[in-house]
Amino acid sequence: MKQERFVALHAQEWDGLQAWLGELDRQPKRGMRREQALEFPAAYRRVCHHLALARGRGYSHEVTERLQQLVQRGHRVLYRPPPPRWHRAAAFLVADFPRLVRAQWRCMALAAALFYVPALALLAWLQVHPEFAHTLFSSARLAEFERMYDPANPHLGRSSGTNLQMFGFYVFNNVSIAFRTFASGLLFGVGAIYVLAANGIIVGGVAGHLTAIGYGGPFWRFVVTHSAFELSALVIAGGAGLQLGLTLLAPGRRRRGPALVEAGWIGAKLALGAFAMLVVAACIEAYWSSQAWLPDPLRFSVAALAWLLVLGWLGFGGRAGRHGA
Amino acid sequence: MLDSVREIETPEGISLRLRAAGPLPRAQAWMIDTIIRLVLLMLAMIPLAFLGTGGRGLAMLAMFALLWAYWVVCELWLDGQSLGKRALGLRVVNADGTPVTWLPSVTRNLLRVVDALPGVYGVGLASTLVDPGARRLGDIVAGTMVVHAKESSFGHQVPASPAQMLPVPLAPEEQAALVDFAERADQLTVQRQEELANLLEPLTGCRDTAAVARLLGYANGLLGRP
Numbered sequence: 001m002k003q004e005r006f007v008a009l010h011a012q013e014w015d016g017l018q019a020w021l022g023e024l025d026r027q028p029k030r031g032m033r034r035e036q037a038l039e040f041p042a043a044y045r046r047v048c049h050h051l052a053l054a055r056g057r058g059y060s061h062e063v064t065e066r067l068q069q070l071v072q073r074g075h076r077v078l079y080r081p082p083p084p085r086w087h088r089a090a091a092f093l094v095a096d097f098p099r100l101v102r103a104q105w106r107c108m109a110l111a112a113a114l115f116y117v118p119a120l121a122l123l124a125w126l127q128v129h130p131e132f133a134h135t136l137f138s139s140a141r142l143a144e145f146e147r148m149y150d151p152a153n154p155h156l157g158r159s160s161g162t163n164l165q166m167f168g169f170y171v172f173n174n175v176s177i178a179f180r181t182f183a184s185g186l187l188f189g190v191g192a193i194y195v196l197a198a199n200g201i202i203v204g205g206v207a208g209h210l211t212a213i214g215y216g217g218p219f220w221r222f223v224v225t226h227s228a229f230e231l232s233a234l235v236i237a238g239g240a241g242l243q244l245g246l247t248l249l250a251p252g253r254r255r256r257g258p259a260l261v262e263a264g265w266i267g268a269k270l271a272l273g274a275f276a277m278l279v280v281a282a283c284i285e286a287y288w289s290s291q292a293w294l295p296d297p298l299r300f301s302v303a304a305l306a307w308l309l310v311l312g313w314l315g316f317g318g319r320a321g322r323h324g325a
Numbered sequence: 326m327l328d329s330v331r332e333i334e335t336p337e338g339i340s341l342r343l344r345a346a347g348p349l350p351r352a353q354a355w356m357i358d359t360i361i362r363l364v365l366l367m368l369a370m371i372p373l374a375f376l377g378t379g380g381r382g383l384a385m386l387a388m389f390a391l392l393w394a395y396w397v398v399c400e401l402w403l404d405g406q407s408l409g410k411r412a413l414g415l416r417v418v419n420a421d422g423t424p425v426t427w428l429p430s431v432t433r434n435l436l437r438v439v440d441a442l443p444g445v446y447g448v449g450l451a452s453t454l455v456d457p458g459a460r461r462l463g464d465i466v467a468g469t470m471v472v473h474a475k476e477s478s479f480g481h482q483v484p485a486s487p488a489q490m491l492p493v494p495l496a497p498e499e500q501a502a503l504v505d506f507a508e509r510a511d512q513l514t515v516q517r518q519e520e521l522a523n524l525l526e527p528l529t530g531c532r533d534t535a536a537v538a539r540l541l542g543y544a545n546g547l548l549g550r551p
């Protein structure tokens with residue numbers, strides 16, 4: 001068949017499809033209500049067939065290019081992702097995220113060790129050698145820590161600022177740190193290792209110093225509740241980064257490219273879960289932990305509940321029941 | 326390596342041609358996005374300034390949203406285009422050419438941190454220059470690609486003239502070249518048309534204006550016009 005005849009036969013169909021796709025770009029809802037929306041998959045496949053014919057018969061650039069563009073627009077519409085469903089987000093947080101954390105337990109254990117070992121070691125060391133704190137921090141920073149946790153301070157854990165201000169600050173600061181920890185894991189895991197160990201040293205150093213100088217009371221009462229969410233989220237983000245870096249170094253029996261893509265998606269899911277945990281932590285830290293008037297029994301029982309909740313959720317969330325899933 | 330077009334086979338058995346976008350248009354799109362985000366932040370700051378210290382907390386939340394969530398929200402709602410990419414005619418797509426989905430979008434925008442590392446996008450620049458698909462590290466790990474979305478113009482018609490039979494049979498590629506010449510003739514100057522037509526003197530047997538007219542006649546014949 002000559003090109004001219006081919007175009008004359010099908011041009012009307014191509015124009016119709018093109019007009020509908022244009023309308024869909026401008027007014028998606030109205031376009032989807034049209035009769036053509038039902039016809040679209042079949043019309044798209046016919047145009048694909050026309051393109052294959054046009055290429056095979058060596059029709060001119062104009063015709064193949066026109067069909068090519070029509071097919072690409074159609075491809076984008078036909079294979080568009082389904083709209084997000086919010087109950088999927090809930091299911092992810094309740095079940096999929098804890099499962100994912102357990103599936104990556106090696107990296108998570110490594111991340112936890114990288115964070116908690118320096119933290120606990122420093123905490124113990126500073127009780128014996130309190131002067132070591134001056135090696136870790138400048139005296140200005142030490143003074144700032146001491147001001148925040150001064151037993152005479154009416155607010156716990158901050159020198160000034162309202163609840164809302166501190167909430168915004170905690171979200172911005174902590175979530176940015178967690179996301180950077182994950183992303184820097186791509187540098188062969190070095191970034192994640194550095195952030196985890198550095199944060200372990202800082203947290204352990206502050207805790208050890210304040211305990212050693214007798215400000216331990218306000219400090220522990222402030223951090224005990226929200227640390228359940230905050231420190232776990234940091235460890236999870238670090239573990240996600242380590243997982244990414246280790247996949248880059250040793251992809252196992254897979255090609256590096258596909259292995260990295262899979263690890264990247266797992267890491268992004270873990271980072272999103274850590275984000276949710278950090279928002280909860282910021283709420284607790286800004287609106288609960290800082291209330292100095294709370295009686296100690298209430299405060300510590302809520303803290304115990306928070307730790308049990310986090311560990312139980314991460315350890316058992318999404319497990320099949322006794323009778324199977 | 327020089328050609329930035331990637332062919333991707335679809336389930337229909339035809340190939341999509343994705344034109345990978347290089348570092349320069351992407352840097353321009355990033356600049357536009359950065360300016361837009363700064364303006365948005367300033368606009369948000371004006372009412373928040375009246376709210377006192379609490380407003381400072383909300384400003385931090387706005388900064389967080391513009392720093393991290395802006396990209397993902399734009400890419401998911403605007404069909405793979407942040408505002409800067411839309412201005413430059415770029416689009417983020419999955420590796421198989423389908424519109425970008427939320428998980429790859431989150432991945433590539435979290436890993437932006439690594440691409441941005443030394444100075445301004447040092448790692449990203451090196452990666453886009455080395456990778457044949459011009460992907461930055463975040464794109465490689467997320468399995469995405471940034472492509473040119475602007476469609477090249479078409480609609481040039483072969484000028485109608487009485488069809489003429491070819492004196493000798495031509496191979497299919499030669500026929501296609503003849504029709505392409507006729508389609509593009511109106512974009513060329515008359516001198517250039519004649520210069521090209523003169524190359525085919527052995528076929529047409531004449532020169533200059535007559536040669537151009539004869540080639541257009543052959544093209545009309547090849548298209549099946551009377």
